[in-house]
Amino acid sequence: MSKIDIRYPDDTRKSFEEGLAAGEILASWKKDAVKDAVAARLNDRLIDLSSPVTENGTIDAVNVHTPEGVSVLRHSISHIMAEAVQQLFPNVKVTIGPSIEDGFYYDFDYESTFTPEDLKKIEERMAEIAAKDAPFTRREVSREEAVELFKKKGEPYKVELINDLPADVKTVSLYTQGDFTDLCRGPHIPATGKIKAFKLLNVAGAYWRGDEHNKMLQRIYGTGFATPKDMEEYFIFIEEAKRRDHRRLGKELDLFQVNEEVGPGLIIWHPKGAMLRTIIEDWERKEHFKRGYDIVLGPQILRDHMWIRSGHMDHYKESMYFTEVEDQGYGIKPMNCLSHMMIYKSKIRSYRDLPLRYFELGTVHRHEKTGVLHGLTRVRQFTQDDAHILCTPEQLNSEILAIADFVKFAMGIFGFEYEVELSTRPSNSIGSDRDWEMATASLEQSLKDTGMLYDINEGDGAFYGPKIDFKLKDALKRKWQCATIQCDFALPERFDLHYIGADGEKHRPVMLHRVILGSIERFIGVLIEHYAGAFPVWLAPVQ
The missing domain is CATH 3.30.980.10 (Threonyl-trna Synthetase; Chain A, domain 2)
Structure with missing residues (x-):
C-alpha cells in the first residue's frame, strides 16, 4: 500500500499508510487532538474524522468550540x-x-x-x-x-x-x-x-x-x-439584543416606520428621526468640507447605456430597478459613481487639479428580496455618504491614508471600535490582472503604513476593484459593515477619464470609491442598538 506524507500545525511530519482515517492520523499526533474535534481540515478542505486520507498534505482538527x-x-x-x-x-x-x-x-x-x-x-x-x-x-x-x-x-x-x-x-x-x-x-x-x-x-x-x-x-x-453553558449565554445575548432592537426602539422613540402599505424596505422618517438624521448629515458635510471635498449631486436615473458601459448591467443587473421614458430605457441608480465620473469628464483636467474629491449624500435604490429586509439595516432605498476621489497613482497612498484617518476619527466620535479587512478579487471581476494586482498592492501597502491590524477576505472585493472594509463593533460585539475604500482602475478606463501630466501627455487617473458611515439608514439602526436609544447629547433629537 502507498504511503502518504502528513504535516501537522506545529510543522511536525509523519508518514502513514494511504487510507487511514483523518481522526486516527490526528490522534497519532496528539492524544487529545480529537477530544473536542468534530471534523478535520485537510489541505484547507473540511472532511469527516472518519474520512480516509489518500493524499499528501497538511491536516488539523476542527474544534467544536470554533466557528x-x-x-x-x-x-x-x-x-x-x-x-x-x-x-x-x-x-x-x-x-x-x-x-x-x-x-x-x-x-x-x-x-x-x-x-x-x-x-x-x-x-x-x-x-x-x-x-x-x-x-x-x-x-x-x-x-x-x-x-x-x-x-x-x-x-x-x-x-x-x-x-x-x-x-x-x-x-x-x-x-x-x-x-x-x-x-x-x-x-x-x-x-x-x-x-x-x-x-x-x-x-x-x-x-x-x-x-x-x-x-x-x-x-x-x-x-x-x-455546551449547555454556551447556549445559556447565547439566549442572554438574544434577550439583550431584543431590548436594543432598533425596530422596537424606533417605534417607541417615534423615529421612523416601515409601512407595508407603502412598500417593504422603504423608510418613512418621523420628525424626531429626521432630526437625528439631519444632525448626522450636517456633521458629515462639515467634516467633508474640512477635508477638501467638493459636494456634488447627481440624478436618480441614468440611461441604460451608462450602466452597460460601467459593467453594472453585466454584474449588478439583478440588484437594480429599471424604467422607461419616451421609449428610452433608464436605470435607477444603485450607486453614485457614474455621475461623479461625468463631472470629472466635463472638462480637461491637469495633474495640478488632482486629487479631486467629490462627495454626495446620494440616495440609491437596490433590489433586495423581501425575506432579507430588516428594519433600517437592510432596505431598498437608502442614502450613503458616497465620495469618489480621482488622483494620480503617486497620490493614491496618501489619499487612502487620509480616508483611513477620517474613518478612525468618525468611529471615535460616534463611540465605535472597529476591525479592518482587505477584500480581494472576486470571480465576477472586470479589469486586467495587472490593474487588480496594482490596486490590491496599493491598498495593502497603505494598510501597512497605517499600522492597522487587518485580515484578508479572499474573493470579497467589488467587481471593479479590491477594497478595505472597516467593520464596526457595537455594544453587543456584533460586526457591521460601514466604511469602505475601493480602489478602481477599471471604470476610469471604461469611461476614458484622463488628465494632462507634467509631460504634456494624457494619463489615466485612479479612482477611489469610499464611504465613511456607509448607508445612513443602516448606521442609524446600528447607532440606536449600540446606545439602546439613549443617544449622546449632541445626537439626541430631543434636547
Whole structure:
C-alpha cells in the first residue's frame, strides 16, 4: 500500500499508510487532538474524522468550540431534526437543511402547520436520537443510484436536486445516522452523541429554492452549541439584543416606520428621526468640507447605456430597478459613481487639479428580496455618504491614508471600535490582472503604513476593484459593515477619464470609491442598538 506524507500545525511530519482515517492520523499526533474535534481540515478542505486520507498534505482538527466547528455541529443537528420530524410526521417531505450564522434550519413540505406543541415533541425526539450516539456514516453513490433511492423514499425534492447537478457530476455523497439518510456534502460530527445543547426556535414560510413561483414550505429554525453553558449565554445575548432592537426602539422613540402599505424596505422618517438624521448629515458635510471635498449631486436615473458601459448591467443587473421614458430605457441608480465620473469628464483636467474629491449624500435604490429586509439595516432605498476621489497613482497612498484617518476619527466620535479587512478579487471581476494586482498592492501597502491590524477576505472585493472594509463593533460585539475604500482602475478606463501630466501627455487617473458611515439608514439602526436609544447629547433629537 502507498504511503502518504502528513504535516501537522506545529510543522511536525509523519508518514502513514494511504487510507487511514483523518481522526486516527490526528490522534497519532496528539492524544487529545480529537477530544473536542468534530471534523478535520485537510489541505484547507473540511472532511469527516472518519474520512480516509489518500493524499499528501497538511491536516488539523476542527474544534467544536470554533466557528467552523459549531457550524459542522449545527449542520448535523439539522439532520437529526429532519430524522425526528419524519419519525413523528411520516407524510413530511424533506428538502434542505444547512447551518446558518446563529443556528440551522430545515425546510419541510407538510400540509399541516407545525405548532409550538409540535416543536416541543420534535425537540424531545431529537434528544432521544442524540442519546443513541449513532454514527454519521458517509458513502458515495452514482447519481442514478441516488435518484432511485430517493424515488423509493418518496422524496421528490432530493430527486430534483440531484437531477439539477451539472452533467459532469457522476457521484453524490449520502449521510446516514440511524434510519435517516440524506443527500449532503458534509462534513458531519462523528456521532449523534456529540450533540449536547440545542433549541428549536420558530417556524416560518420559505419558498422552495427561494423562488416565489415555487411551493411554500415550512422552515423550522433552531440553534445548537457545544455546551449547555454556551447556549445559556447565547439566549442572554438574544434577550439583550431584543431590548436594543432598533425596530422596537424606533417605534417607541417615534423615529421612523416601515409601512407595508407603502412598500417593504422603504423608510418613512418621523420628525424626531429626521432630526437625528439631519444632525448626522450636517456633521458629515462639515467634516467633508474640512477635508477638501467638493459636494456634488447627481440624478436618480441614468440611461441604460451608462450602466452597460460601467459593467453594472453585466454584474449588478439583478440588484437594480429599471424604467422607461419616451421609449428610452433608464436605470435607477444603485450607486453614485457614474455621475461623479461625468463631472470629472466635463472638462480637461491637469495633474495640478488632482486629487479631486467629490462627495454626495446620494440616495440609491437596490433590489433586495423581501425575506432579507430588516428594519433600517437592510432596505431598498437608502442614502450613503458616497465620495469618489480621482488622483494620480503617486497620490493614491496618501489619499487612502487620509480616508483611513477620517474613518478612525468618525468611529471615535460616534463611540465605535472597529476591525479592518482587505477584500480581494472576486470571480465576477472586470479589469486586467495587472490593474487588480496594482490596486490590491496599493491598498495593502497603505494598510501597512497605517499600522492597522487587518485580515484578508479572499474573493470579497467589488467587481471593479479590491477594497478595505472597516467593520464596526457595537455594544453587543456584533460586526457591521460601514466604511469602505475601493480602489478602481477599471471604470476610469471604461469611461476614458484622463488628465494632462507634467509631460504634456494624457494619463489615466485612479479612482477611489469610499464611504465613511456607509448607508445612513443602516448606521442609524446600528447607532440606536449600540446606545439602546439613549443617544449622546449632541445626537439626541430631543434636547
